[in-house]
Amino acid sequence: KESFNQISPSEFFYRNRDLAGFSNPTRSLYTAVREFVENALDACDQAGILPDVYLSIKAVDDEQADPKPYILTVKDNGPGIDSKHIPLAFGTVLYGSKFGLKQARGMFGLGATMAILYGQITTNKPVVVKSSPDGQSQDEYELLLDIQKNKPIIVKHNTKEVSKRGLSVSICLEGDYSKAGAKIRDYVYQTSLITPYATITFEDPKGEKFHQTKIVKTMPLPPTIIKPHPHGIDVETIRRMMADSHFQIPTVDNKMIEKVRKELGLKKNNLNYSEIMEKASKRWPGLSRHVRVVIAVMSFLKMDFEKLSKIRIDDMDIANKILAYWDFGESKSVSIDLDPESEYYKQLTNTVQGETLISFLTKRFQRIGQATAVKFTAFANLKPEKRIGTMTNQELVKLSDSLQKFEDFLSPDPSCLAPLGEEPLKKGMEQFFKPDFLEVVQRGASAYSGFPFIAEMGIAYGGEIKSVGQTVYRFANRIPLLYDEGSDVVLKVVNEIDWTRYKVKNDAPLVIVSHICSTRIPYKTVGKENVADRPEIERELRLALQFLARKLATFMSKRGHAEMEKKR
Amino acid sequence: KESFNQISPSEFFYRNRDLAGFSNPTRSLYTAVREFVENALDACDQAGILPDVYLSIKAVDDEQADPKPYILTVKDNGPGIDSKHIPLAFGTVLYGSKFGLKQARGMFGLGATMAILYGQITTNKPVVVKSSPDGQSQDEYELLLDIQKNKPIIVKHNTKEVSKRGLSVSICLEGDYSKAGAKIRDYVYQTSLITPYATITFEDPKGEKFHQTKIVKTMPLPPTIIKPHPHGIDVETIRRMMADSHFQIPTVDNKMIEKVRKELGLKKNNLNYSEIMEKASKRWPGLSRHVRVVIAVMSFLKMDFEKLSKIRIDDMDIANKILAYWDFGESKSVSIDLDPESEYYKQLTNTVQGETLISFLTKRFQRIGQATAVKFTAFANLKPEKRIGTMTNQELVKLSDSLQKFEDFLSPDPSCLAPLGEEPLKKGMEQFFKPDFLEVVQRGASAYSGFPFIAEMGIAYGGEIKSVGQTVYRFANRIPLLYDEGSDVVLKVVNEIDWTRYKVKNDAPLVIVSHICSTRIPYKTVGKENVADRPEIERELRLALQFLARKLATFMSKRGHAEMEKKR
Numbered sequence A, B: 001k002e003s004f005n006q007i008s009p010s011e012f013f014y015r016n017r018d019l020a021g022f023s024n025p026t027r028s029l030y031t032a033v034r035e036f037v038e039n040a041l042d043a044c045d046q047a048g049i050l051p052d053v054y055l056s057i058k059a060v061d062d063e064q065a066d067p068k069p070y071i072l073t074v075k076d077n078g079p080g081i082d083s084k085h086i087p088l089a090f091g092t093v094l095y096g097s098k099f100g101l102k103q104a105r106g107m108f109g110l111g112a113t114m115a116i117l118y119g120q121i122t123t124n125k126p127v128v129v130k131s132s133p134d135g136q137s138q139d140e141y142e143l144l145l146d147i148q149k150n151k152p153i154i155v156k157h158n159t160k161e162v163s164k165r166g167l168s169v170s171i172c173l174e175g176d177y178s179k180a181g182a183k184i185r186d187y188v189y190q191t192s193l194i195t196p197y198a199t200i201t202f203e204d205p206k207g208e209k210f211h212q213t214k215i216v217k218t219m220p221l222p223p224t225i226i227k228p229h230p231h232g233i234d235v236e237t238i239r240r241m242m243a244d245s246h247f248q249i250p251t252v253d254n255k256m257i258e259k260v261r262k263e264l265g266l267k268k269n270n271l272n273y274s275e276i277m278e279k280a281s282k283r284w285p286g287l288s289r290h291v292r293v294v295i296a297v298m299s300f301l302k303m304d305f306e307k308l309s310k311i312r313i314d315d316m317d318i319a320n321k322i323l324a325y326w327d328f329g330e331s332k333s334v335s336i337d338l339d340p341e342s343e344y345y346k347q348l349t350n351t352v353q354g355e356t357l358i359s360f361l362t363k364r365f366q367r368i369g370q371a372t373a374v375k376f377t378a379f380a381n382l383k384p385e386k387r388i389g390t391m392t393n394q395e396l397v398k399l400s401d402s403l404q405k406f407e408d409f410l411s412p413d414p415s416c417l418a419p420l421g422e423e424p425l426k427k428g429m430e431q432f433f434k435p436d437f438l439e440v441v442q443r444g445a446s447a448y449s450g451f452p453f454i455a456e457m458g459i460a461y462g463g464e465i466k467s468v469g470q471t472v473y474r475f476a477n478r479i480p481l482l483y484d485e486g487s488d489v490v491l492k493v494v495n496e497i498d499w500t501r502y503k504v505k506n507d508a509p510l511v512i513v514s515h516i517c518s519t520r521i522p523y524k525t526v527g528k529e530n531v532a533d534r535p536e537i538e539r540e541l542r543l544a545l546q547f548l549a550r551k552l553a554t555f556m557s558k559r560g561h562a563e564m565e566k567k568r
């Protein structure tokens, strides 16, 4: 007979750590560096702080041969993390602050915890986290992971005074710097190219420092969170949006009653029914929605808090104007009529039925105006005034399908995106490649499945470029992608181009840089190394590359002419 | 200020369903078919039942254009699932029966639930599961998923009488058969090639039936679970193995006391101390280990159950022969001496200290004999008689490192693997390709990171093979892999071969079949479409392929000679 088990998500990623990029000491050292550096840059971006990131890798024993234990430390000048969040942020898998619809490097709530996990299972050492959000007081934690339970174990916790804001995280893990070193230096180098406003210092095991100072002094605007676009919608998402905007009658338990008392400022007092109603109507504008609903219910029941705590609301039948409750004292069910003339009647019905479809569309989605909403309801064959709380399952599916298929919604709002920009990209490529020819382009915003994205590309040719043939540098949300290029959409697009048509030989010293930014990058793997070939993304990359290739062709032919001239 | 959230694993895979192969209606329909068919075959394999799997895909509305809702049903004649496990098996992510170290198609505890999730978010319909483990009574469940909480919602549950054993699962999901159809038919076709003892019937949306009857009538032996091999070991795994084989003093709380009472058969009685000890010594051989430890503790404390429930054991200091406990009644800490002459003394010390290192190595790992264990302890610089419960963290890390590096362990035991075998592979390839030349080879067992694996390969040339150039069929644990060949280790090996050296033109009608079976396939993605290029696997595939290529070269040159002869 089969024996069944439930495993926690940390247990899942422990067993299958290859999926997250922790397959061997070489790759793990690289991935751990990435995860911590990307966290530091995300934090600074979000807080509008010019990042200053310090990364050091030190062998525990220099004499030992690779693979061997290393101490990896990443320090930043970012906003740090509040003390109460630190154990969970680093000690729990699927816990983080980047689950909203916003452009960021992180998205899974896994990265840092996986690096710490890998360190722990190879050296048994705890992670040391030091965080100072205000630059005055610093919390220092030593944490171990309970991998089976997905919980942190706090080994130590101190606070002390400091003079610098920021976060530092330090782990001891088994790595292989002799094999990973080149890739790590590439990563630092390329991060600097795509994040020209960041200063990065890397101290390697030999004590050698690689210092990348910022090339530009202005920060891009921090990415902002946006409302969803209708094309990204499935039935589950719609249900949840409706659950937010229209809710069931809240459970009137002791916790709820406490909340009502608190909002009415009646924490200690036990007023009678009419006094409560008077208080409520005075404070009405400031009351939260749940409390308003409870007050409305109380207005029909004509009960004070004491009596309210002795019943349980069972049913609200709007159509028949009946409210049913279970009386614990009497052990029986009671039904009362709801007076539709009561000022509280509307409050109750609106809560159960929710807002109209038109209001739902225009308020909860980005860029849907009144006219478009009306046009859509006609397309979907749904009444504009339909109360969303009263929609059947069938109607929900019809709504979700129609939202996907309707073609007249405006394309997604790209103002939430933070692309690099043509100027900074050009400057960065100029500094890094010192080419004879350099051209960049930023495509207009586009979208896949309702997620806005922008593709930026650059081509550099000749000059100090040493490599032979096309070398492709891929970036996504300002992260350099250095592995698995064989199954990345960018390589697919680059390889489909016949470069000879643009007067470029196949062994030409050519560099192609590609950067995609989006509120959600469609990575193929948890290790975030390659991007899926969504048709919309592929199309944007192709158009960008063809534009740049034509510019290069013009340059090549001019140069060809110039050389012909020289020969004469 | 950042707002932190914890998401459940089902929420994680809902948001990132691309990772599991559910990126669009075409791919999702394919992946859903795979997940259910692979579950059916795993279940039959495990129970030693010749599989008979029925798969049907029916459009809800034939007139509608793709993508549109389909009803996907997979029925098998397997052992079914017991009623109490069904909601969790299908309604919870990371819940399953395949987490042990055994060869199986499934390994994540995700597949079926993901298919059901995708169906639910595109059509809002529940999954219907019918299971009859005994062929007489069948449980039928309708389930929905609570994606945010990772829990099933039981919509319906009936039982009825039936006459056939097996399980059937049916979902309604949005798919695109016009695009996925070819891949699905390939999948069924290739599954039949690699599972020649299975009968598979596929009924497509047009009602057309593809019937693959079994080619061989004997089942391979069911895969067996094995002990771990030392090379697959990290510190976390060692800790857990030790926690099983040597435990701390169990917590003596009310639950524990209940357990002791139960095992002594004293559920109702409140015997005094000496009566309890007498009962215990009578029943000693049948007592579980935890209970024995508690009895031993009680023998030193000289307490009955009543008194025992009023204290908390704080420390067991074996070296100084002291037991310390907190007395709740007196609110003070009490220390008593442990009499080393007592018959229970040995019981306690063995529990705290655990078994010897030699015993741990020979009992808990596969294929470590006494002599190898002694040789290893010398290599690791640890005493053979060291009690594992007394090892420091440093020593644990040293043990784990040494287990990885020691070169004289026997290679892993492959008897737990179930390869296809040269005969069935040859038969299958003969039937499917009807070639002029056919050669297969099964390599001996090898291992990567302590996981045993066997590579089997076959080459077919000419005859009825229509395709031009090398067509590669990849299989892993009897699953056909039809996507992402670009980043699979098999393609890497095939492309590195210079076929002209073996007298094979690049446009030759050549088919290469590769099958890897292991207790753990190192997939690169949760969608199980490509295998990572672990060096040991790459090497085995390369040696197999070179062997087959040489055989083909011999055939080609003989054929070359024969044609030369003809011309004369």
Ligand SMILES: Nc1ncnc2c1ncn2[C@@H]1O[C@H](COP(=O)(O)OP(=O)(O)OP(=O)(O)O)[C@@H](O)[C@H]1O
Pocket (backbone or CB within 6 Å): A035, A039, A040, A043, A076, A078, A079, A080, A081, A089, A090, A095, A096, A097, A098, A105, A106, A107, A108, A109, A110, A111, A112, A113, A114, A167, B002
């Ligand atoms: N250097 C840092 N400064 C401030 N906050 C940080 C820093 N590093 C991590 N965090 C916080 O800890 C959380 C967890 O980090 P973790 O890397 O595990 O997940 P993530 O970055 O959200 O997602 P991903 O797995 O994609 O990296 C982050 O969401 C962030 O809020």
Ligand SMILES: Nc1ncnc2c1ncn2[C@@H]1O[C@H](COP(=O)(O)OP(=O)(O)OP(=O)(O)O)[C@@H](O)[C@H]1O
Pocket (backbone or CB within 6 Å): A002, B035, B039, B040, B043, B076, B078, B079, B080, B081, B089, B090, B095, B096, B097, B098, B105, B106, B107, B108, B109, B110, B111, B112, B113, B114, B167
């Ligand atoms: N047709 C079936 N017959 C018997 N048991 C089944 C069947 N289908 C699923 N199960 C049981 O349900 C469990 C969960 O299945 P699920 O596909 O979600 O995970 P898995 O097969 O264990 O792993 P994976 O995610 O890799 O497929 C399985 O472990 C198995 O015990």
Ligand SMILES: [Mg+2]
Pocket (backbone or CB within 6 Å): A035, A038, A039, A106, A107, A110, A111, A112
């Ligand atoms: Mg992160």
Ligand SMILES: [Mg+2]
Pocket (backbone or CB within 6 Å): B035, B038, B039, B106, B107, B110, B111, B112
């Ligand atoms: Mg499965």
